[in-house]
Amino acid sequence: MLKAVHFGAGNIGRGFIGYLLYKSGYEITFVDISKELVESINTYKRYNVIILKDNVEKEEVKNIKAIHIEDEKKLSKAIVDADIITTSVGANNLKGIGEKLINYIKIRKANIDKPLNIMACENALFATNILKNSILEKGDKDFIDYVNQKIGFPNTAVDRIVPNVDIKKELPIDVAVEDFYEWDIEKKAIIGDLNIKGAELVDDLEPYIERKLFLLNGAHATTAYLGYLKGYKYIHEAIEDDFIRNIVSGMQEEASLALSKKHNIKKDVLSQYASKVIKRFKNSYLKDEVVRVGREPTRKLAGNDRLIMPAKFCYEIGVMPKFILYGIAAGFLFDYKEDPKACEIQDDIRNLGLEKTISKVTGLEENSGLLQEIVKKYKELKEAFGKR
Template sequence: MKAIHFGAGNIGRGFIGYLLSKSGYEVTFVDIADSLVDAINKYKEYTVITLNTSAVKEKVRNVNAIHLKNVEELKNAVRDADLITTSIGANNLKSTGSLLRELLKERMASSTKKLDIIACENALFATSMLKEAIMENSNSEFTEYLENNVGFPNSAVDRIVPNVNIEKELPIDVAVEDFYEWDIEKGAIKINNNIQGAEFVDNLEPYLERKLFLLNGAHATIAYLGYLKGYKFIHEAINDEFIRNTVIDFHLEAVNALSIKHKISVQALKDYSKKLIGRFENAYLQDELFRVGRDPMRKLSFNDRLITPLRICNELDIEPKNILCGIGAGFLFNYIDDDKAQEIQNRIKNNGIKNAISVVSGLAEDDSLVSKIADKYEELKNLLVS
């Protein structure tokens, strides 16, 4: 079985590529970075270092890579692939979909071999977003080919892969936490239903939202509040009493919303929450706040990790004061080396906080939630910003 993975970064190598290799796939990475592509092709292997109280090392062997602009190599790889996966960031799905559209048309002309395409991103229904981009302006022949031959299962992915500074044998070795979860929509799979370490589920939405809210939303909240209080690492910030209490109560708000919306056991969600707090405390990861908080334009957008649980809580009449705290802190994330953070700060300066909230979050400026976010922003600004 042959797999192509778009995005040879830490998640690609340390999570998706790692599990696919363990499952017996021949893995080919696709990336735009010359140095990364060259290094993978030079070494043909790398080590995944799992960080906890002791480091566990596992080799991933027989891998190769293709540069994103090498169209001929990509055509051949896509023609022969059984599985295509991505970890490129949700913002890049549209452009990747345009590329895949042309590559799949080439495949259609020569093969009716079945294929699955799975987007492994921190976004709700990312594969559906990728499928929409692939099918844009498609004719009936191509649409029929995709429906008959290509599976587009959505998935939820969960593994923290920090840019930790540890000794590596090779420059492409990657360090990861010891926890991972990859949930895949079972009913949409065509042929790839035996990936080691993945769980195939009938209803994916609860898994997607549980992960997006309780992991990604709380993680971002730690990063933004930690930045305002002068911390560098996630494990330091989560041990701050104010931040810890905010995150625990953020979880309670999200747990209540998820249990009502999806009829999930509150105790099961609380158990998951407790496990997450332990993961945030893992000092061996040396997970920097900037990595977790970067690109607040995306993380504060309408369908992402903070605004979505806020909207759901509001719809269910659950007071989301701690989720509001994470959002307010996000609008105060003024990291100088983050262009997207600076873009938000410039909009606040030029147009005011309510306009900035509306533009970034997608909420109407006269929405009561915008006023609540603005009030929390001012409260935190007075409390935490010197």
């Protein structure tokens, strides 16, 4: 039986990656930093994936186990035996995972010859490269040669909304998901076969991953930040607000313009994708909170992420990203007290001033045109919605 080790047994880990790997015949070992979660998985050895739609469906994922990230003995054996390693731990944690993997890969090198593929399944551009680089960074030539020959590092784009919805569950580790999913994998980087049913192997991942990050995640963040500003709790409520929906559709159109130019994708293909995304946001069964979708604004407002990147692309082709600016500016107004990264931005605005904070988070020059437009929109939204 094919063996998978998946780091991060959270929402997407159980609700999407674990789900699809199980359906493809893999035996799954989850690895997590949370002792409680590891204990729960080892107690129940199975969980249900609850698909939220008109007629709710349930699918079981069975024969699973879990290892705590610090349990070196068990982890070493699992990694030596693995055919595939995947992660969904949050892009900021990838470097640490990569550094941990080095020793286990060395043990694998001394013990087994079969190929391995390692894939990061995170909302970030080319996240697997972060893992790969952290593994190769400290290796000598012999280790690097081995890794290059025996380990594939395909980048991926993963798409399934897995919220923290509070519904009746049979087991505490059951997870609720939307019906839709898409997993695009960089074909040329695979070594051997992956055997993942339902995943799409693509020649050029960049258009897929940028389309997903800008048109889904960028639109989602825009809905979340404007929704928060207007006092909505859930995404499905915020997207029914005409003011917010028009802005979200507008930002998708701007991003689509940039995407169609950059990747030569037909505009109507992008427009169909964008409409489907809005429909998914309207799914009221998901009860997806704006504060989950807006979480960690420092990451979402970074220069290489879902909002600033399409805004820069628009700017470069002479299109004013007037709708994308709303999401960015509202992100700087996201003052949710339970989100440490939102608090960090608010503290910086108080201590460093608005321009310096925007520059620190986005990497834009303080005197750049785009940064000045963000400042204008921030002031406009602050005035209109009376925040702070």
